[in-house]
Amino acid sequence: MSIAFIAVIAALLYLAAAGLQLASALQHRGSLSRSLVVIGVFALCCHAYLTWHNIYDHSGMNFGFFRIFSLIFLGINSICMLALIKRPLQNLLVILFPLSAVAILIATLGPDTGSRDHAFPLGVAAHIGSSVVAYSLLTLAAIQAALLAAQDAQLKRRQMGGLLGILPPLQLMESMLFELIWVGFIGLTLSIGTGVIFMEDIFAQNLVHKTVLSIAAWVLFAVLLCGRHWLGWRSQTAVRLTVTGSTILMLAFLGSKLVLELVLERG
Structure with a gap:
């Protein structure tokens, strides 16, 4: 086949x-x-x-x-x-x-x-694996945030059909969003941590943009989770920061690969 x-x-x-x-x-x-x-x-x-x-x-x-x-x-x-x-x-x-x-x-x-690269050491493989998990979870959180924003807007307009009839209640949607953010934040922490430990120089010329953007996203999600815990931040703030943080994180990896491989045609 x-x-x-x-x-x-x-x-x-x-x-x-x-x-x-x-x-x-x-x-x-x-x-x-x-x-x-x-x-x-x-x-x-x-x-x-x-x-x-x-x-x-x-x-x-x-x-x-x-x-x-x-x-x-x-x-x-x-x-x-x-x-x-x-x-x-x-x-x-x-x-x-x-x-x-x-x-x-x-x-x-x-x-x-x-x-093509040769097989990676175990520590580098752990960094790549935790990065993929973190990107996956926080991208999922961004999609969840977009649905939450649409649901919240529809509720404020008192439109009872559409998304309100399809999606779970708003409170449950918000709870699921923060669960995804928490687990994704832990994965991102592991990704940055394993990068610091196992990569030779995370601020090398070919890695510095990924490192800076990943740390910026980590700080943004840390602020969001602290704001949720201490200040009770709710859906609108969570949506904005989640989408922003996830976009920064995607730019950290996929954005650079897009430019290098498809625009500059460097493998």
Whole structure:
């Protein structure tokens, strides 16, 4: 079975699962569909296989822009699916799964923009792993924040349909947002910590922008969590700081790779 065929199958599975959840949401069914879970798990398995195939081979590891983009979506989807055990995050899949389908197809069938590196030491691998987890969680938090903002605006306009009928209550949405931020903040702390310990020079010329932006995002999320605990900051402030922090974090890694690989064409 060719790798391109598996990519198409994974994309179709993601789209089918997103369609099921969209239909369920429009019919205001709050329960999680078993069919959605089964199709989503199969799509994740295909995605994981494709990601491993695209990033690793005998000549080394390839963390090109499109491949790392697909890896981050794999992390986001995996975390979201696991969170469904405890939290009603299934409506996020309507956004995540179609984007993941596109990411898989581009990573597998698109141009190879990266260069290959030899196997990384364990400490560096831990830094990369914690970075992907942190990016995934805080991107998920940004999407949750955007939905919370739309829900809050609709509630203030006293529009009782639309998102208010699809999403969980506002208080639960806000609670889930801060849970994602807390876990993502811990992951980001581990990412920066392992970078300091295991990277030779995190302020080297090719890393300084990533380091500065990652620390800036860490400070922003730390301020948000402290404000939540001590000052009782609520949805509007949380939404603004979460989206800003997540955008800075994405620029720290994906922004630099975008410029280097696609604009300057350096692997």
